[in-house]
């Protein structure tokens with residue numbers, strides 16, 4: 426008997442829903458429906474659904490700011506804190522009596538969302554572009570810019586330095602020196618893989634500046650090799666990306682690399 430009653434209950438609610446849709450303006454129903462679907466779901470699931478609806482990617486090093494609405498980051502901090510607390514409990518840490526770990530879950534959540542992985546959740550810093558008035562077309566090097574990131578594999582810190590070489594064309598739009606640091610920080614404040622991070626940064630600079638060439642060298646300490654794993658304190662990773670003129674012209678590449686060695 427109860428199984429027969431259930432479908433009966435379902436149909437009227439469906440009818441009500443369609444009535445609401447037909448009464449409201451053509452654009453609003455999707456919003457109303459999604460709000461109803463969101464009710465009671467963790468915020469991360471709500472955001473994830475928005476991303477999936479757009480078929481966008483949300484890997485550790487992707488920026489998902491476009492899918493987060495004002496005020497939601499605070500909610501995300503609370504959700505992460507709750508789950509971090511569960512991790513501490515599973516690690517059998519007494520967060521009640523141990524005053525040092527009492528608010529650790531909240532601190533870690535804030536650190537992840539608002540600081541070290543913030544580059545996933547906030548929009549790209551605005552880059553004021555200046556026309557290349559003096560028609561500069563000489564090699565320009567910015568750096569070292571300090572890198573603070575974390576590996577996507579272990580969420581262990583990656584600390585290092587980066588140098589950016591730009592060969593602008595006479596038509597290039599230039600960006601202020603501080604903007605190179607801002608953009609770098611935005612890309613690095615995500616769980617990253619060094620090789621992918623430098624490529625992403627090079628792509629962005631190429632798109633923004635439209636130079637004849639871009640070169641990036643990154644030199645970093647990976648704590649997942651120093652703190653854990655092989656525990657080799659001196660292991661470093663250096664990698665580079667060469668684009669355009671830096672790829673084609675060995676003299677330019679040499680000039681860039683020799684200038685770095687002097688630092």
Ligand SMILES: [Zn+2]
Pocket residue numbers: 576577578579580581649650
């Ligand atoms: Zn790692």
